[in-house]
Amino acid sequence: xxxxxxxxxxxxxxxxxxxxxxxxxxxxxxxxxxxxxxxxxxxxxxxxxxxxxxxxxxxxxxxxxxxxxxxxxxxxxxxxxxxxxxxxxxxxxxxxxxxxxxxxxxxxxxxxxxxxxxxxxxxxxxxxxxxxxxxxxxxxxxxxxxxxxxxxxxxxxxxxxxxxxxxxxxxxxxxxxxxxxxxxxxxxxx
Amino acid sequence: xxxxxxxxxxxxxxxxxxxxxxxxxxxxxxxxxxxxxxxxxxxxxxxxxxxxxxxxxxxxxxxxxxxxxxxxxxxxxxxxxxxxxxxxxxxxxxxxxxxxxxxxxxxxxxxxxxxxxxxxxxxxxxxxxxxxxxxxxxxxxxxxxxxxxxxxxxxxxxxxxxxxxxxxxxxxxxxxxxxxxxxxxxxxxx
Numbered sequence: 191x192x193x194x195x196x197x198x199x200x201x202x203x204x205x206x207x208x209x210x211x212x213x214x215x216x217x218x219x220x221x222x223x224x225x226x227x228x229x230x231x232x233x234x235x236x237x238x239x240x241x242x243x244x245x246x247x248x249x250x251x252x253x254x255x256x257x258x259x260x261x262x263x264x265x266x267x268x269x270x271x272x273x274x275x276x277x278x279x280x281x282x283x284x285x286x287x288x289x290x291x292x293x294x295x296x297x298x299x300x301x302x303x304x305x306x307x308x309x310x311x312x313x314x315x316x317x318x319x320x321x322x323x324x325x326x327x328x329x330x331x332x333x334x335x336x337x338x339x340x341x342x343x344x345x346x347x348x349x350x351x352x353x354x355x356x357x358x359x360x361x362x363x364x365x366x367x368x369x370x371x372x373x374x375x376x377x378x379x380x
Numbered sequence: 381x382x383x384x385x386x387x388x389x390x391x392x393x394x395x396x397x398x399x400x401x402x403x404x405x406x407x408x409x410x411x412x413x414x415x416x417x418x419x420x421x422x423x424x425x426x427x428x429x430x431x432x433x434x435x436x437x438x439x440x441x442x443x444x445x446x447x448x449x450x451x452x453x454x455x456x457x458x459x460x461x462x463x464x465x466x467x468x469x470x471x472x473x474x475x476x477x478x479x480x481x482x483x484x485x486x487x488x489x490x491x492x493x494x495x496x497x498x499x500x501x502x503x504x505x506x507x508x509x510x511x512x513x514x515x516x517x518x519x520x521x522x523x524x525x526x527x528x529x530x531x532x533x534x535x536x537x538x539x540x541x542x543x544x545x546x547x548x549x550x551x552x553x554x555x556x557x558x559x560x561x562x563x564x565x566x567x568x569x570x
Contacts, residue, residue, distance in 0.1 A: 219493040220456040222449035249439035253446045253456075259412035260447065266410040268439075303409040 191231050191365040194343065195378055197224060198366055204374040208318075208346065216315060216343060217250050228365055229257030232313065232341040235363045236262070241311045241338050243267055243304065245330070247286075247297060247322050254343055255313040264311075267303050269329060272296045282332040286325035289318075297325045299333075306334035317342040317364060320351025327360070339363065346371075347379055381421050381555040384533065385568055387414060388556055394564040398508075398536065406505060406533060407440050418555055419447030422503065422531040425553045426452070431501045431528050433457055433494065435519070437476075437487060437512050444533055445503040454501075457493050459519060462486045472522040476515035479508075487515045489523075496524035507532040507554060510541025517550070529553065536561075537569055 203211040215221040232254075245267040246255035252268060259266040275296050276283055283298040304310070312326045323340060330337045337360065345352045345364035348371075352362050367379035393401040405411040422444075435457040436445035442458060449456040465486050466473055473488040494500070502516045513530060520527045527550065535542045535554035538561075542552050557569040 213490065214492070218458055218460070218490055220446060220449065220458070222446065222456060223453065225446060226450045249442060249458075252439065252442040256410060256412065256415060256443045256446055257450065259410065260416045260450075263413065266412055266443075268408055268410070270408070300403065300408055302404070 191228070193224060193227055194366045197221070198344070198368075199376060202376065204371045204376065208348075208371065210344065210346070210368070210371065210376075212344070220253055225253055225257045228254055228343060229259075229261040231365060232258040232311075232363070233261035235341065236311055236339060239311075239338050240309045242308045243335075244311045244313050245269060245299070245304070245326055246313045247271065247326060250316070251314040254315055254341075258311070258313055258341060262311075265303075267299060269297045269299045269326060272298055282329045284325050284328040284332070287321050289321065297322075297329065299329050301333070304329070304333040304335055308333065308335035309338045310335050311338050312340045313342075314340075315343045316346070317344075317352050317362070318346040318349045320349070320355065323351070323355070327355075341365075344368065381418070383414060383417055384556045387411070388534070388558075389566060392566065394561045394566065398538070398561065400534065400536070400558070400561065400566075402534070410443055415443055415447045418444055418533060419449075419451040421555060422448040422501075422553070423451035425531065426501055426529060429501075429528050430499050432498045434501045434503050435459060435489070435494070435516055436503045437461065437516060440506070441504040444505055444531075448501070448503055448531060452501075455493075457489060459487045459489045459516060462488055472519045474515050474518040474522070477511050479511065487512075487519065489519050491523070494519070494523040494525055498523065498525040499528045500525050501528050502530045503532075504530075505533045506536070507534075507542050507552070508536040508539045510539070510545065513541070513545070517545075531555075534558065 247269045281298040339361035342364040369379045391404045437459045471488040529551035532554040559569045
């Protein structure tokens with residue numbers, strides 16, 4: 191998506207440790223015109239695919255998931271992060287490892303909001319090592335629902351998780367795909 | 381806002397401790413048609429008021445803030461919760477007490493994204509005791525910005541914080557105002 195790529199080149203900052211800082215338009219401060227355009231693009235990509243629900247993990251994916259959900263006219267589910275495990279059986283839950291914070295956390299979603307009749311589109315702001323995405327895929331499977339596909343704002347292709355999931359047959363649409371950002375130079379996949 | 385009030389009556393659940401559970405449409409699972417309608421209504425209420433930025437605190441206010449921001453065509457800022465204090469001077473910060481979790485946390489926003497030229501609309505999903513809202517008002521003041529007003533999805537009027545701020549001259553527009561919910565019966569302010 192050209193508009194997002196141009197914004198990344200104009201305002202993104204590459205920090206040590208392969209961190210791409212996009213606080214001026216994607217988190218901390220959201221450019222709502224770009225956000226709406228991303229929602230429209232995700233809706234276009236998955237038009238006619240029978241999506242019944244969008245799922246994201248709080249908090250950074252909420253804005254994009256809601257923008258897409260409003261365009262597509264489908265509900266958005268927030269999987270929630272918990273430090274403690276829920277054992278009362280009212281939720282689907284799995285464990286996700288965060289490389290950013292170097293800790294494991296439980297990701298849960300209420301059984302009330304997801305079931306085997308659902309066709310789910312997973313949405314998130316970043317795809318790098320794929321831990322959060324794999325956690326959401328596990329929740330979809332636990333519910334017996336169908337995974338229609340994935341929509342990501344920015345994929346760090348060099349981490350490999352996106353391509354590994356594609357090889358397993360998962361449809362992943364990333365609005366900006368960064369092939370490399372060595373020495374601060376951002377190169378998109380063509 | 382009639383549509384929101386009807387949804388609260390149809391799907392909201394009153395739990396002990398004056399908790400209103402709205403997980404089926406406002407958090408956990410978002411009704412995106414209602415979300416869009418709330419964004420349109422907030423934009424209507426503050427039309428012509430010169431709002432330059434919307435601010436919310438992550439995570440539960442993000443969806444409504446973005447819906448309003450997309451309608452109004454202004455950026456959305458997320459104040460972030462931190463357990464630790466930031467002392468490097470790059471942020472505005474204040475302390476907010478959470479009654480829900482019975483703990484204090486730091487709320488911060490980057491100085492890069494808010495300054496004295498801004499006219500800020502604060503948006504959140506709930507207004508009860510007003511701790512989060514007062515924290516955001518403090519951040520606006522620290523930046524030397526103007527507080528244009530506040531937009532809330534659901535105000536628990538019986539907690540009194542909304543009316544106390546109105547008496548101080550703060551404009552607060554709540555889309556649903558709950559006067560009481562004694563014995564599980566929800567009564568709206570007329």
